[in-house]
Amino acid sequence: MLKKLKENGRTVFQLLYTAVTNGYIYGFFGGKIFKGKTKGFCVPGLNCYSCPGALGSCPLGSFQAVLSDRKFKFAFYVAGILMFFGAVFGRFVCGWLCPFGLVQDLLYKIPFPKKLRKLPGDKWLKYLKYVIFAVFVVLLPLTVLDIIGQGSPWFCKYICPSGTLFGALPLFAADEGIRGAAGGLFGWKTAVLVFLVLLSVVVYRPFCRYLCPLGAVYSVFNPIAFYRYKVDADKCTKCGKCQKACKMDIKVYEKPNDPECIRCGDCVKACPYGAICPSVKLKKKKSEEKQK
Amino acid sequence: MSMKNFIKSNLPAIAVVLLAVVFMAVGAWRGEIAVVLKKAVNICLECIGIG
Incomplete structure (x- = not known):
């Protein structure tokens, strides 16, 4: 038993971490999200703040929220948090402290006849996450504004599979009103999630490797981080x-x-x-x- | 590892941590925490594919 726990130490740690940072159990049954003050602080990994259990905020969602606010042109607070986690941990966050990373790890454990070491075009595809960060997390929320000067969180809206999995699905399951409001956008986001779920069975962590802007940010710190x-x-x-x-x-x-x-x-x-x-x-x- | 060696081998990380603390303080002073909190305590319709 102890040996097995030791062998799967990282998975156990990831599960415990995810359970603790998403510990508002009542939210899952009531179709509500946590509204406490701890949500003013960001957790290090990709953890949707609309997950009913989430006790902290998603750093990427928060970054876009501040950038798309008409009062601000830069998100100092969240940038500082990202720099702090980056300088201390680097991409250790991806490996140990990210709920969506855990999901991909578990999916990759599913047997499949031919697992791929990487996707064809990996050499170039790995830079896609930097483009997504620059375009969907920074440029679009900052520049595409509505009539009152408010932007949108483009990455959360069109790409983020964590929001669909940890936010939308539990809320839809618990609340008929929210379920009734689902439309084409939800269909698109579900398609993205399903595609990544299936791909994760064949390739190890495709989202982290090719699409995740948070991984892109932390990757910059990998060579200099304390860890x-x-x-x-x-x-x-x-x-x-x-x-x-x-x-x-x-x-x-x-x-x-x-x-x-x-x-x-x-x-x-x-x-x-x-x-x-x-x-x-x-x-x-x-x-x-x-x-x- | 002595403290001197630790600082020497982690100089860039220490500089980034210090800059990060300054950024967080500036952001807090500008009222960015309130924006984060306001967004986080309400269901983000974009995140869940509605808005």
């Missing part, structure tokens, strides 16, 4: 076992702080020489202890 990986050149033989274990297909021995690395730790576990280690280490690896 990063180091490769001991004296121990590393470039055997490639780390890359083989990496579901994001990163050459860890060459680029341990690649922008795509979500810090899942599979490479650390896979290295037979204990050459890869996080900058923040909780305990010594067995291989290191043996050497001593």
Whole structure:
């Protein structure tokens, strides 16, 4: 039992984290969302604030909310939060603290005859998330305004699958009034969600790799964050076992702080020489202890 | 790792954290938290595919 828990430590952590940050159970039954003051603060991962259980705010939704407000042209508060989480954790957030990342992780566990290491065109597709951030999260909310000068959260409205899964579906299930208001936009968002759900069974974390603007933001901080990986050149033989274990297909021995690395730790576990280690280490690896 | 080494090897991250704190303070002073809170405590119709 303990061994199994240890093997699936990250999944257990992700489940607990998601349960705690979405702990307003009453919301799921009553079709209501939490209205407490903690919602003035953003959680690090993609967690829709319209999820009935959400106790905090989604950083991307909040960023767009401030940008699309006619009083502001820049979102200092949320930008500061993103920079803080980025500088401390980098994409550790994606690997450990994102509910939609957890969903994709679980979907990838479903057996499928031919899993893909990456999508064709991955080399270029991985830059799509930066374009989505620039266009849907910044430019459109800031520039496309209604008659009173108010913008829209374009990413939330047209792309975000987290809002559909954690916000729309539970609310629709609990509230007939909300369900009755669903139209073409909901159909589109459901199609996006279904497409990503199916793709997640075949490819590891397609949304994080190609579409997530939050991942794009945190990826910039990966090389400088407090939590990063180091490769001991004296121990590393470039055997490639780390890359083989990496579901994001990163050459860890060459680029341990690649922008795509979500810090899942599979490479650390896979290295037979204990050459890869996080900058923040909780305990010594067995291989290191043996050497001593 | 000594404190000096820690600071030396994490200088960019420390600079970003300090800048982040300044940004958060400026945002709070401008009243951005109220905008975030107002948006977050009401069902976001766009997020759930209605609005």
